[in-house]
Amino acid sequence: MTDQQMVRPAAISGFPEWLPEVRIVEQHWLDVVRAGFERYGFCSVETPSVESLDVLMAKGETSQEVYALRRLQEDAGDSSDSRLGLHFDLTVPFARYVAQHFNDLVFPFKRYQIQRVWRGERAQEGRFREFTQCDIDVINVDHVPLHFDAELPRVIHDVMTGLDLPEWTLNINNRKVLQGFYQGLGVDDPLEVIRTVDKMDKLGAKGVGELLSTKVGLTGRQVDACLELASVRATHASVVDAVQATGVRSELLAEGLDELAFVMDALRDLPEGSVVADLSIARGLDYYTGTVYEGKFKDWPNYGSICSGGRYENLAGSFIRRNLPGIGMSIGLTRIFAKLLAEGLVTTGPSCPSDVLVVLPGDEHRVVAAEVAGTLRGRGLNVELYHQADKVAKQIRYASRKGIPFVWFPPFSEGRAHEVKDLATGEQRAADPEAWQRT
Structure with a gap:
């Protein structure tokens, strides 16, 4: 280069890239995930990397993370790209997809989607600005049978077992349990309590208790009861007994406990300790309405969730006048892969596929x-x-x-x-x- 300044090649923070011998292992992982989803009858869907900003911000909760698109040398007066952005997850594009193709789909619609997503947040361990998500969802008209709440974690357990990961636990809760419990305590704003309890991993019980008292305005008795609920763990349906022992009652709480007990009973055959009813799991997103999931590595409890999801009542409601409830889970493949790579637990193969x-x-x-x-x-x-x-x-x-x-x-x-x-x-x-x- 003589007339141009030499540009120093450097990776961009939060946008991972691998050498060929690492990439070939990641591709094998993707094949394992894809095959596992298809074994349970989920069909593949792919949506564009971009959506209109109206679609991406339909739920509003992560609008600050959206990367908007703009052409560097756009023509004067041409604003065709000004309302486009890169998708920050696969659930919102899926909701739009279902609404758009509603008359062509067979319900309940079971889909999987494996694609890159982009989030404009600060890059740190376990958090990337570009990463691969592996989603499965079941969506149906008016009602999604409860047995899917047990089928989805079974699919995820089978798939992640096939990846031969270090020991991990799938934690399960139900938002009705949380909301019903807080209602039974006389809490005015149960959703605000749920958002606060969702910070348990970051702040611990003491930090969450202080927020519940100072920010949410709960009494000392209410704070103690919320922390007691969050401490409940069980590997089977005995979680019901533990919650009932607190003495708190409400109709919604009873409904949530019944659903949670059903899911835990349906998963009893999985290895002991691999699935746990964990009543500290809240999943702060407002659209979750029932069962919620969060997977964590046992050896790295402070590392981010490696799989997550939950039940939602009508995620597609912003796009179509039909009630389309669903339930979904996502594997954070890049987060898992990067952690194991950093810990020296990924055995790389050859740098090319040639025999x-x-x-x-x-x-x-x-x-x-x-x-x-x-x-x-x-x-x-x-x-x-x-x-x-x-x-x-x-x-x-x-x-x-x-x-x-x-x-x-x-x-x-x-x-x-x-x-x-x-x-x-x-x-x-x-x-x-x-x-x-x-x-």
């Missing part, structure tokens, strides 16, 4: 080498033909550096046979490109 490198000692052999490569590819192998005529030793080093396990030597002279070299063992033997199997 075989076909050598090319001279340009006069290119046709023969290309035919062999084509034959092997036709049998389902990933094959790379070396890019130029070169010394064979150099080509073998190239394969070794990229993690390509086998090097193929076509018969470049009369009377010679095909040979393949296993770089792991150093063994080289005759092989037939029409029959050879990778071992």
